[in-house]
Amino acid sequence: MPLIPPRALAPALSLLLAGHACLALAQAPATPPTPDCEVCAAWNADQTPFRIFGNTYYVGVKGLSSVLVTSPQGHVLIDGGLPESAQKIIANIGALGFRIEDVKLILNSHGHIDHAGGLAELQRRSNALVAASPSAALDLASGEVGPDDPQYHALPKYPPVKDMRLARDGSQFNVGPIALTAHATPGHTPGGLSWTWQSCDGPRCLNMVYADSLNAVSRPGFKFSASSEYPNALADLRHSFETLEKLPCDVLISAHPEASQLWERLEASATAGSEAFIDPQACRAYVAAARTLLDARLEQERQE
Numbered sequence: 001m002p003l004i005p006p007r008a009l010a011p012a013l014s015l016l017l018a019g020h021a022c023l024a025l026a027q028a029p030a031t032p033p034t035p036d037c038e039v040c041a042a043w044n045a046d047q048t049p050f051r052i053f054g055n056t057y058y059v060g061v062k063g064l065s066s067v068l069v070t071s072p073q074g075h076v077l078i079d080g081g082l083p084e085s086a087q088k089i090i091a092n093i094g095a096l097g098f099r100i101e102d103v104k105l106i107l108n109s110h111g112h113i114d115h116a117g118g119l120a121e122l123q124r125r126s127n128a129l130v131a132a133s134p135s136a137a138l139d140l141a142s143g144e145v146g147p148d149d150p151q152y153h154a155l156p157k158y159p160p161v162k163d164m165r166l167a168r169d170g171s172q173f174n175v176g177p178i179a180l181t182a183h184a185t186p187g188h189t190p191g192g193l194s195w196t197w198q199s200c201d202g203p204r205c206l207n208m209v210y211a212d213s214l215n216a217v218s219r220p221g222f223k224f225s226a227s228s229e230y231p232n233a234l235a236d237l238r239h240s241f242e243t244l245e246k247l248p249c250d251v252l253i254s255a256h257p258e259a260s261q262l263w264e265r266l267e268a269s270a271t272a273g274s275e276a277f278i279d280p281q282a283c284r285a286y287v288a289a290a291r292t293l294l295d296a297r298l299e300q301e302r303q304e
Helices: 006-012 083-095 119-126 134-142 233-246 262-277 282-303
Strands: 050-053 056-058 067-069 075-078 103-107 129-132 164-166 172-175 178-184 193-201 204-211 251-254
Touching: 050 193, 050 204, 050 251, 050 262, 075 172, 075 178, 083 119, 103 119, 103 172, 119 129, 129 134, 134 164, 178 233, 204 282, 233 282, 251 262, 251 282
Parallel strands: 075 103, 103 129, 129 164, 204 251
Antiparallel strands: 050 056, 056 067, 067 075, 172 178, 178 193, 193 204
């Protein structure tokens, strides 16, 4: 899949870019603190990195997942947390004995600040390519979400990302022996992606899933059941539910770690080892919880 530099990305997506409020493509080397985010400090709390299974490691902060998949030919990083999470992710990678400079590819779930805010700094430090969906690539290029996003103008801006590859449903990305596949899971955002790969521990290989957010949250006034800005929001969420619950799913890591009971599993791993992270029903349980929240949201919209 060819590299798409900024000057080629902008014309190819010009119609969609017109809807964004900011088209600045300069990459900021600094990582300023995130304003106007009451939960950001809790999300960004320190977290000791740990191995999940095989060559897959958790290197994120307490409330925002970032996953490192390693190989002798280079590593893959999924998601970058907040702008101020980047330095913590880099430190966590180093604490495990790896180097940020060996990260060759950075994958994104969606373009909200809590998952994309640190990508520019992580890219600057690693010189890695960033892969995102066409919709999310617009967000990353401008440092803010577009008007079709349920949280448009409800989120702070973040440092924009320069060089990207576009990832679509079914796209595969390889670094050495690592092969990761993108799965379109929109609804929470128009450009949401989940990622799958296999990790092996000796002869045993498991299906790993990094699941994007599926929760129906929005700015005030937005309705998933009736949105002129994002008319497919409800259908997209339901399609994403079906996609995720059908994936081969031995180990689930969600974009917000508590949503897949990662901390309970980590605690259990003190005695059970990596077996504590293995649950072939985890993706179905994740979807069931999201369906319940969506049903509650739709009932609320009916009463408004």
